[in-house]
Amino acid sequence: MTTAALPQSKTHRSWWHRNQIRITPWLFLAPGILFFAVYVILPIFQSFGISLQDWDGLGEATYIGTQNYEELWSDPAFYTSLKNNLLWLLLYLLAIPAGLFIALFLNQTVTGIRLYKSLFFFPFVISQVVVGLVFTWFYDPAFGLLNIMLGWFGAGPINVLGDPNYVTYGIIAAGLWPQTAYCMILYLTGLNAVNPELIEAGRLDNAKGWRMLWHVVLPQLKPATFIAFVVTIIGALRSFDLISVMTQGGPFGSSRVLSFYMFEVALSEYGFRMGYGAAIAVVLFLIMLLFIAYFLYSMYREERR
Amino acid sequence: MTSTLKASVAVFALLAGGAAHAAEHTAPLSGDMTIFSDMSNPAPRAVMESLVEEFGAMHPDLNIELTVIDREAYKTQIRNFLTANAPDVANWYAGNRMAPYVDAGLFLDVSDIWDDEMSANLSSTKEAMTMDGKQWGVPYTYYQWGVYYRKDLYDQYGLEEPQDWETFKSNCQTLLDNGIKCFTIGTKFLWTAGGWFDYLNMRTNGYDYHMQLTAGEIPWTDDGVKQTFANWRELIDMGAFIDNHTAYSWQEALPFMTNGDAAAYLMGNFAVAPLREAGLTDDQLDYYQFPAINPDVELAEDAPTDTFHVPAQAGNPEAGKAFLKFVTTPETQTRINAGDALGQLPVNSQSSVDDDKFLQQGFEVLSSNSPGGVAQFFDRDAPAEMAKVAMEGFQQFMVQPDQIDNILSRLDQAAQRIYK
CATH class of the missing domain: 3.40.190.10 (Periplasmic binding protein-like II)
Structure with a gap:
């Protein structure tokens, strides 16, 4: 102790003073890290733990090993949800090109363009619950606008939300409405940053239309496209509110996705299977992890450059 | 969707005519009492509030706090509040629907208030309130x-x-x-x-x-x-x-x-x-x-039956049980099931049924033309x-x-x- 205290008194610098620079960023990060650990990291491991148990959320939990996963393996409802999740992932990506083209269309200076822009952005501002309700009425087989319009051509009526073949597509279409608006606003801000000199140079080289878009504009929009991909894929995987509002997973479970199925078995009015719900959550987490790892990797690569 | 209603003392004692009831209950109740209810639609809500007023008037020393929760939200919230923040009285349903909470020991065994008289009067639903040979709550209304x-x-x-x-x-x-x-x-x-x-x-x-x-x-x-x-x-x-x-x-x-x-x-x-x-x-x-x-x-x-229960973790279970006894009396059940209140059937056989033609027919069917038995409903029986x-x-x-x-x-x- 005495020998250690000696050099300190010589330099008159405490441990804190010597290490201040190294420690300060960690101190600033500490609250964030703490909350992230308690509310995100810890629950992930807890879910893993619960998924190995048989627990109704009220009484005693019993350890049952991988039984929940084995049951998941042979559960037709799980495969329906998985299939719907893939449909969501694929079709939801349509929001990106759609958003891009609306953004290109709106990226001009006309009187009142701000109004048009805000009208196109409107669906993203309103709550998903309202979007779900509006589309539920739109699809209603008795008085819905869709079937009235189909009636003009002598078609229909189609019971979109009550038919196991159409229901997922119907809900995805409803989800695309606000998601397109979101992608649009990302591209609109991206277009502001497009370098006019490059466009000018492209013009001189006689680039027009598609070639201009593909070779000159899109490469400059790469950051916006990246963010649009990230939010759309995450949005597709966490699609829950629209399904809950529009169909509750029905008819007979054909519009469920993993997140809704998890809620149904563990937390809904009829659900008491925390372990099974946690097993679904783990599977969903692993799927998300694939994407998140890819995104993190590509961000890391960008920063290295 | 929550509201708080504190029953004040003297006014209601005179208004509600509760003095007569109060005499029946000898032991005075005191302290705080909380009630969580799923009777969130306008008519049931008014009934619930009037029940609290009347009960409060019978027990002036009791400080009653009523929380009304949206009926659908209640079905998922009950799990949380029974384990974490239990009231003294809670609404729920008869039959297998109460099994998870009975099995988990979250409802109090109230067999002691099911005396012979009450068992006779509520015989139509006693079976649906019984698990493991004990009663876990009381019915207040049902419908055909x-x-x-x-x-x-x-x-x-x-x-x-x-x-x-x-x-x-x-x-x-x-x-x-x-x-x-x-x-x-x-x-x-x-x-x-x-x-x-x-x-x-x-x-x-x-x-x-x-x-x-x-x-x-x-x-x-x-x-x-x-x-x-x-x-x-x-x-x-x-x-x-x-x-x-x-x-x-x-x-x-x-x-x-x-x-x-x-x-x-x-x-x-x-x-x-x-x-x-x-x-x-x-x-x-x-x-x-x-x-x-x-x-x-x-x-x-x-005939789905709606019920009241005393949670096992209730802070004032005596008050809870007294409330359960109070809602099963013939007078109370007649009043809360009348056409201008819930508009349903009283479970107590000593109660009288409203003049409404559908209630009359339903009462007739349930009391004399259902010899096989009375089921709760599919999602309450299974x-x-x-x-x-x-x-x-x-x-x-x-x-x-x-x-x-x-x-x-x-x-x-x-x-x-x-x-x-």
Whole structure:
């Protein structure tokens, strides 16, 4: 102790003073890290733990090993949800090109363009619950606008939300409405940053239309496209509110996705299977992890450059 | 959706005439008391608030706090508050619906307030409140199910209330020939199909069979169950139900009946109020008991019972039990079930029933024409998970009747896991 205290008194610098620079960023990060650990990291491991148990959320939990996963393996409802999740992932990506083209269309200076822009952005501002309700009425087989319009051509009526073949597509279409608006606003801000000199140079080289878009504009929009991909894929995987509002997973479970199925078995009015719900959550987490790892990797690569 | 209501002392004691009741309860209650209620619709809410006022007037030293929670949200919140923040009194349902909480030890055994007098008066639902030989709560109201139909349409085509399955079907055929669907139904939220299954199964195989099935003692692939679905299929193949029923809630299915596109609705008595509001008069609207299918089985009915319970972790269980006793008295049950209050049937046999024609008929059916027994409802008789899987199967069957073998084997698999 005495020998250690000696050099300190010589330099008159405490441990804190010597290490201040190294420690300060960690101190600033500490609250964030703490909350992230308690509310995100810890629950992930807890879910893993619960998924190995048989627990109704009220009484005693019993350890049952991988039984929940084995049951998941042979559960037709799980495969329906998985299939719907893939449909969501694929079709939801349509929001990106759609958003891009609306953004290109709106990226001009006309009187009142701000109004048009805000009208196109409107669906993203309103709550998903309202979007779900509006589309539920739109699809209603008795008085819905869709079937009235189909009636003009002598078609229909189609019971979109009550038919196991159409229901997922119907809900995805409803989800695309606000998601397109979101992608649009990302591209609109991206277009502001497009370098006019490059466009000018492209013009001189006689680039027009598609070639201009593909070779000159899109490469400059790469950051916006990246963010649009990230939010759309995450949005597709966490699609829950629209399904809950529009169909509750029905008819007979054909519009469920993993997140809704998890809620149904563990937390809904009829659900008491925390372990099974946690097993679904783990599977969903692993799927998300694939994407998140890819995104993190590509961000890391960008920063290295 | 929460409100707090503190019962003040002297005023109500005079107003509510509670002084007479107060004399019956000798031990004075004091301290704080909390009540969580799911009676969130306007009429039930007013009833609940008046109950608290009256009870508060009987026990002036008791500080009662009432929290009313949205009825649907309550169904998921009850798990949290029973374990974390238990009130002294909570609403719930009879039958298997209370099993998870009884098994987890979250409801208090209230067998001591079920004395001989109370057991006699509430005998119709004592069975539904009993698990492991003990009582876990008290009923305060129930209502009949049955066929609500457009009497004017039946008269127009010369149809009578059916007493047997053949007439039931021939009536339906006449209506269909005239371009009217026999039954409206909205299966979006599944449970409406559960009502159909309950009646078809109880009429085909009887109450005891139905109870054994919902208790997991009979496999879903049993021949009796198949016969029930065969009977159901006759109606489906006729086209008896409205098209696209998977897209509607039970309320959204009502206009088909008020517009005259469908002639009848198998529903609980709560459908009467919206049908009247939609403009149907009592001359146009009538009720009949679901007719016999298999003449060898006794008639049995669905009558879902709503209940009060004392949570095991209640801070003031004595006050909770006193409240339970109070809501089961004949006077209280008569008052809260009157036409201008809940508009349902009192469970206490000493209570009097409102003059409403549907309540009178329902009382008649439940008290004297349901010799087989009184069931709660499919999603209260079967365990929650089983109910969910099965009702989904019923909905699928109504759309894809050819899938019946797949559906039944799926239900059987689920049953083997759930009832193990």
